[in-house]
Amino acid sequence: MEKVELLAPAGDMEKLETALHFGADAVYFAGKNYGLRAMSSNFDEEEMKRAIERVHSANKKAYITINIYAHNKDFEGLEDYLKFLESIHVDAVLVSDIGVFNFIKEHSNLNIHISTQANSTNKYSVAAYEKMGASRVVLARELSLDEIKEIKSYNKDMELEAFVHGAMCISYSGRCLLSNYLTGRDANHGECVQACRWKYYISEESRRDQKLEIQEDDRGTYIMNSKDLCLIDEIDKIIEAGVSSLKIEGRMKSPYYVATVVNAYRRAIDLYYKLKAENKPYKVPKSIYNELFKASHRDYTKGFMFKDGKIRQNLESSSQEQTSKFVAIVKSVEKDGIWVEMRNRFMVGDTLEILSPTNAFQKKLTIDSMTDESGKSITDAKKVCQKVFIKTKIKNIEPLDILRK
Ligand code: SF4
Numbered sequence: 001m002e003k004v005e006l007l008a009p010a011g012d013m014e015k016l017e018t019a020l021h022f023g024a025d026a027v028y029f030a031g032k033n034y035g036l037r038a039m040s041s042n043f044d045e046e047e048m049k050r051a052i053e054r055v056h057s058a059n060k061k062a063y064i065t066i067n068i069y070a071h072n073k074d075f076e077g078l079e080d081y082l083k084f085l086e087s088i089h090v091d092a093v094l095v096s097d098i099g100v101f102n103f104i105k106e107h108s109n110l111n112i113h114i115s116t117q118a119n120s121t122n123k124y125s126v127a128a129y130e131k132m133g134a135s136r137v138v139l140a141r142e143l144s145l146d147e148i149k150e151i152k153s154y155n156k157d158m159e160l161e162a163f164v165h166g167a168m169c170i171s172y173s174g175r176c177l178l179s180n181y182l183t184g185r186d187a188n189h190g191e192c193v194q195a196c197r198w199k200y201y202i203s204e205e206s207r208r209d210q211k212l213e214i215q216e217d218d219r220g221t222y223i224m225n226s227k228d229l230c231l232i233d234e235i236d237k238i239i240e241a242g243v244s245s246l247k248i249e250g251r252m253k254s255p256y257y258v259a260t261v262v263n264a265y266r267r268a269i270d271l272y273y274k275l276k277a278e279n280k281p282y283k284v285p286k287s288i289y290n291e292l293f294k295a296s297h298r299d300y301t302k303g304f305m306f307k308d309g310k311i312r313q314n315l316e317s318s319s320q321e322q323t324s325k326f327v328a329i330v331k332s333v334e335k336d337g338i339w340v341e342m343r344n345r346f347m348v349g350d351t352l353e354i355l356s357p358t359n360a361f362q363k364k365l366t367i368d369s370m371t372d373e374s375g376k377s378i379t380d381a382k383k384v385c386q387k388v389f390i391k392t393k394i395k396n397i398e399p400l401d402i403l404r405k
Pocket of ligand 1: 192
């Protein structure tokens, strides 16, 4: 049985390697122009070429975002960019603007996926995109599971992709001027500052200096601060509704976030297929579910796809939380230990968790001794990116695994 695709964000080369290592089937990222998320580091042409080669060497797929809402001037240089993307064999481009769509069709043979920013909320728009020659539609986040099922049964041959994890936008599929209005940074050109997360007050027109009391508490209110989406315990229903690709949001998040979330969903998807083959119902174990609290997140919601009766905004705080700290990344493995690169301070005596796609996952590593690059014994790793050798007998640790506490 062909498995559903796990699609991960890759804001830069380190995140791309992390996503592949932890089991993503495909990654999405942008070049320096045309892709939303202008503040993620993104890839120049040379990096993009290397990235595509790397992804294909692992037999995975890479999709490139060209999902800005384009103004006339944005088309300058687009034809050359499309030729470049064809020459490096990208698997598809993600598009939201109909003019960009048409331009790509006229000037290239690239596969086109319709971005979630295009607001595909019904079976007829998906059918229209199929007629126009798109090969996949990323559904709007505002759909219920029943609506997705109906869209699939009306569009049997169309690939559907759905977000299952990550930040939500409080406006309709990113159609929002708040960031542009308050800061001049346009969300539809990838520059959103997430202004919806800020604290807001209401004032009456003729008394603008008087803030009306709408606070939930004395810190103000976060009426537009959406919780983060998390559907790991519902992936069975989403797959069975006919979705081909489960997408994780977060090109601007850290490699540690990518590792944690991709690892959890990889394990959950594999478990779903294993249980299905054994005719058993899917249930995500606590050990996997709890992983999603270890990377930065806001309170979780099931969004629009499943009604859980809870409000979808976090009214108390817009700050992110996480229960674990990223300590180091494994660089190489030797017979008697591992070379790691420090990210947050750790010391001899610390017990660290190993985040790994192998069965070293959730084993604990207690540091008895460690040395620096010159072979000198040290007790405290406190320089960012410092290389440290940790002695351990734990098997199956791999380069790109992560240590955390
Ligand atoms: S400011 Fe908030 S609602 Fe507006 S586009 Fe950005 S994330 Fe979405």
